[in-house]
Amino acid sequence: MAECAPGEAVVSVPAVVVAAPASGSGKTTVATGLIGALRRAGHRVAPFKVGPDYIDPGYHGLAAGRPGRNLDPVLVGMERVVPLYRHGAQGCDLAVVEGVMGLFDGRIDENQSGAIAEGSTAQVAGLLGAPVVLVVDARGHSQSLAALLHGFATFDSTIRLGGVILNRVGSERHDQVLRAACDRVGLAVLGSLPRMAELEVPSRHLGLIPAVEHGVAATAAVEAMTDLVAAHLDLHAIAALAHSTAAGPIWDPGMELMPPDPAHRAETGRSGVVASADSGRAAIAGGSGAVTSPHRRASGPSAVVAGFDPVIAMAGGPAFTFGYAEHRELLVAAGAQVVVFDPMHDELPTGTAGLVLPGGFPEEHAADLAANAALLAQVAQQARRGLPVHAECAGLLYLTRSLDGHAMAGVVDATAEFGPRLTLGYRDAVALTDSALWRAGERVRGHEFHRTRLVATGTATPAWGWHVGGERIREGALTHHVHASYLHTHPAGNPEAIARFVAAAADYAHTRATT
Known part of the structure; x- marks a missing residue:
């Protein structure tokens, strides 16, 4: 297969979009299996997920052999979707x-x-100019499937429906009836998958168990999905269907951190820019371990103290699985050395000058997190000394006094417990005061996704304010140089916040080195 040269600016990598009439139709099984099957067939596949989902990209990444990435117009802005797509698809000949x-x-x-x-x-x-493949849960469908497909094919003329994948088909006769319904509305059937209960990946209160936690079983599930798709879908037809009209700049973490163009700010209402394809690239190392940038700038919003490339410790492992690949890339572009560590087993990396605690499932690992008392004490001590800390959701829980009765770091004056209901949705938030990341009054779009809640809260300064259904919400906690909140943000949509955080970490490293 022909490989796209990094920096290619003329033609976008062709894509197919795997969609469905409703949730629960089997998109993840089909998309993951399709990524794996196309990779087996020799394609270099770039995997993407629409929206703020952190779990599905983990399975996509296993299937593709490269990080799964998100495309979320709400969190990053419409203007960044195509550049982020082109960035994530570099070196590939096909995207799913x-x-x-x-x-x-x-x-x-x-x-x-x-x-x-x-x-x-x-x-x-529509932004990618890519065809849609519709996955239909065939259970309960017969000839009336034609009416459903007609509606989806004609609802909006700007969306091209390229074909149908029939999922959970009960029998050969059932398959024949469904194919006849598709023929009636002129939609090609790209494959038919039988009901395979053994392919169900275990789930819990927030959806599928992340691939990192599911371990060997996740790899086995991805292999099974790949086998199923390879046996029952027309891979050649799907690859031939792939297309994209997306053109223009490729997102570049280094250029994104440059001082904003006033015209761009006025037009989009956002800071930062996207770069042309021939701009310099940060050297990003995959996996865990230290990552550094070859082109840290000495000026601009992400400038750091001369001679200091601060070490940013980023929590990983089974308890902290929610994050975006662009987060690390932006940290590196801003001048940081990023070191991933597992709070269940490790201590803070040597020279830590900033701490990122992303989202995840700490409630499933509270006992193991509490058992690493040495790290909890380190985090509490360093936070009191002014260590910049960026904690989202799982990170917030880790910083409380306790989580479901297990002792945590005690940086945030609250206790946390598993709650009675799911909190889910986008939020239009306003920063209520200055922090190591945001300035008071800045507006940020974020996303909540949790079943825990804070109880017995103290008097910490709230980080965010927003409204839900007319209710005024004050959320999160600011203390010392710590910004802790349930709100998930996308770093690519807020590059100046990342620049400020790295600058604060550099200041902290400089202060510790000179005192």
């Missing part, structure tokens, strides 16, 4: 984009007009 919910489902906005909802699979498919 798994959708979110139903094809036209997205952020609910009472003022919305038109068919395409913000953040929907349809919106991303």
Whole structure:
């Protein structure tokens, strides 16, 4: 297969978008298996997921052999979707984009007009100029499938429906009836998958168990999905269907951190820029361990203290699995050395000058996290000394006094417990005060996704303010140089916050070295 040269700026990598009429139709099984099967066939496949999902990209990454990435217009802005796609697809000849919910489902906005909802699979498919393959859960369907497909094919003329994948088909006769329904509306059937209960990946209160936690079983599940898709889908037809009209700049973490163009800020309402394809690239090392940048700047919003490339410790392992690949890339571009560590077993890396505690499932590993008392004490001590800390969701829980009765770091004056209901949704948040990342009054789009809650909270300064259903919310905790919150943000949508955090870490490293 022909490989796209890094920096190629003329033609985008072709893509297919795997969508469905509704959630639960089998998109993840099909998308993951398709990525794996196309890779087996010799393609270099770039995997993507629409929306803020952190779990599906882990399975995509196992299948593709490269990081799964997200495309979320709500969190990063429409103007960044294509550049981020082109960045993530470099070195590949094909991309598979798994959708979110139903094809036209997205952020609910009472003022919305038109068919395409913000953040929907349809919106991303339109931005990429890529065809949609519709995965239909065939259970309970017969001839009436034709009416459903007719509706999806004609609902919005800007979306090209390239074909149908029939999932969970009960018998050969059932398959024949469904194919006849597809023929009636002129949609090609790209494959038919039988019901295979053994392919179900274990799930819990927030969805599938992340691939990192599921270990060997996750690898086995991906292999099974790949086998199923390779046996039952027309890979040649799907690869031939792939297309993209997306053109223009490729997202570049280094250029994104440059001082913003006033015209761009006025046009988009956002800081930062996207770079042309021939701009310099940061040297990003995959996997764990230290990562450094060859082109740290000495000026601009991400400038760091001369002579200091601060060590940013980033929590990983089974308890901290929620994150974006662009986060590390931006940290590196801002001048940081990024070292991944596992809070269940490790201590803080030597020379830590900043700490990132991303999202995940600490409630599933609270006992093991509490058992690493040495690290908890380190984090508490360094936070009191002014260590910049960026904690989201799982990170917030780790910083509380206790989680479901297990002792945590005690940096945030609150206790946490598993709650009675899921909190889920996009938030339009305002920073309530200055921090190591944001300035008071800055507006940020984020996403909540948790079943835990804080109880017995103290008097910490809240980090964010927003409204939900008319209710005024004050959320998160600011203490010392710590910013802790349930709100997940996408670093690519907030590059100046990353620049400030690295600068704060460099200041901390400089202060410790000179005192």
